[in-house]
Structure formats: structure tokens, C-alpha cells
Amino acid sequence: MSVRTIYEDVRQHVGRSFRRDLGRMRSIDLQRFAVAVGDDLPITMDAEAAASAGLPDIAAPPLFLSSVMGWEAGPSESELLADGVPPGGLANLPVGGLRLMGGGQSLEFFQPVVAGTQIVQETLIKDVQLKEGRSGHLVLIQVERSFFCEHALVLRCVETFIGR
Amino acid sequence: MIIQARPVVGDLIGPVEWRPTSIQLFRFSAVTWNSHRIHFDQAYARTEGYPGTLVQSQLHGCFLAHTVLRWAGPGAQLLTFRWENRHFALVGDVLTCAGRVTAVEGRIVTCELQESNQDGRVCAPAWVTVRLLPADI
Numbered sequence: 004m005s006v007r008t009i010y011e012d013v014r015q016h017v018g019r020s021f022r023r024d025l026g027r028m029r030s031i032d033l034q035r036f037a038v039a040v041g042d043d044l045p046i047t048m049d050a051e052a053a054a055s056a057g058l059p060d061i062a063a064p065p066l067f068l069s070s071v072m073g074w075e076a077g078p079s080e081s082e083l084l085a086d087g088v089p090p091g092g093l094a095n096l097p098v099g100g101l102r103l104m105g106g107g108q109s110l111e112f113f114q115p116v117v118a119g120t121q122i123v124q125e126t127l128i129k130d131v132q133l134k135e136g137r138s139g140h141l142v143l144i145q146v147e148r149s150f151f152c153e154h155a156l157v158l159r160c161v162e163t164f165i166g167r
Numbered sequence: 168m169i170i171q172a173r174p175v176v177g178d179l180i181g182p183v184e185w186r187p188t189s190i191q192l193f194r195f196s197a198v199t200w201n202s203h204r205i206h207f208d209q210a211y212a213r214t215e216g217y218p219g220t221l222v223q224s225q226l227h228g229c230f231l232a233h234t235v236l237r238w239a240g241p242g243a244q245l246l247t248f249r250w251e252n253r254h255f256a257l258v259g260d261v262l263t264c265a266g267r268v269t270a271v272e273g274r275i276v277t278c279e280l281q282e283s284n285q286d287g288r289v290c291a292p293a294w295v296t297v298r299l300l301p302a303d304i
Binding site: 043069 | 191199226229249
């Protein structure tokens, strides 16, 4: 399937949105993310430091929510695509056959996310563009994710994916 | 690295060096549930034309964000943060994050940064707005 054909298919999904409950943020997940990144800020590891900063529990590293690719168990290995990515892994879009890369994010932070918080994610297929690159066509897909805690917006992330 | 005085336009941020390792990429893929082989399977990465396993897009962002937060000091909060991945980075690269203050309005500081590799190639530019604690200014 050509990049142009995939672009035409994805274009049909622009404007579609869906919500999902991500569950409660566990301290151990936030801390493991911090360790993996090299985040040495005390409020992400130490509840006392977080309390002295006025937070009820340790804080999520700022890019935690927008970095996690999957919040569910996911498919078995035999169901993964050749590149290791689950089918539909990009907001259930029909991008099978594309080589996808993250192009960056634009984030707005409204309030800190702390351990124990219940988070709901709303995903919007924001835009898709077909571009001419040095080695042929590529598509730029923009996905907007808004994260809510008890109906209050805590983070908005617009991420660009590049598909070749 | 904690700022010692009220920041002014032109103040330098960093440099801070980040040296991604294969273990770091593995752990970042694990905690983000990212099974894309390009980040942990060198043989596969070569089939896509890369000389080794690639630093994850979001990990570039983490390096840049934490460079700013270390500079901004305890209690600082990101308000906005944007970065663009312009060039890939590999395990073993030395990534240097550095930037400068471009605007100051009360406690709100705006900055521009770049993450560059050991050859001076820009991997990811970033634009940040951060709110400092009152005690910091």
C-alpha cells in the first residue's frame, strides 16, 4: 500500500475522538519512569520532598503521561507487526506498512500529576498531511491527547508522527 | 545546577550531557510499553538503515525538559514545552542540552534549547516556558 493511499485512509479519521480511563497512577510506575530517564528531582522520588512542595504524593515526571505508548496489556507477541509495534498502536489508525517515527510533542501543563490520581485520556485525530521528502512521500500525523483528573484538564499534548 | 539570582534574558542554561545507554533505552521502552524494535534490536534497526538502536522520541524530550528543570531549581513547574526531533541519536552518542533565556516576565521564564550530538548536529530543538518559585527570583 502506498504512502499516498495510507494518507487518504487516515484523512477519513481526522476529527475522530475517543476517551479511555487510564486508571490510577501508581507510584512505582512514576518512579521507574524517573529512574529510566535519569530524573533526579526529589519530588518524583521522595514523598516528603513532594509534601514540602505542597503535593499530596510524589509527582509524575513531566513527560510521563505523554510518553507511555500503551496503557493496556496489549496483544501477544505473535500479533505484533514486523517492527514490533502493535496493530492499531497509533490511535487505531490504519497505518500498517508505514515506518513511523515520533516527530516531537507540544505540551501544555495545567496542574501536576501525582501518584494515586485517576486519569482519563481523550484522543483526537487532529491532522494529517502528505509531504514530499528526499526519498519520496511521507505523512505527518498529528494526534492530540488531553489528560483529565476528575474532569479537570491536567495536560494537553499534540504529538506529530512521521510515516514513510 | 540551581540558579542563584533572578534570571535575565540571555542567561545560559546548561550545558548538560546525556549519554544514552542500551540499558537506558531498554528501560525506557519497558516503562512506556514501547515494543518498537528500532529501540532495542540492533539487527532490526540496521534493516531500516540505521547504524544502531535509536533513542526514543520522548526520551529526547525528557533530556531537554530535565535540563531546564535542573536549571530552574526546586519547585519550578513547566507551563509549556515543545520539542521537534530533527535527527536520530544512538546508544553511545553524547547528547548535550544547552540553551538560553529569551524572556522573563515576573516568575515566568521563556527559554530556547537545543540537544546536539558529539558532532554538533542538532537532534532536537526545544521551546519552554517555566514558572519559578517566588524564592527563586
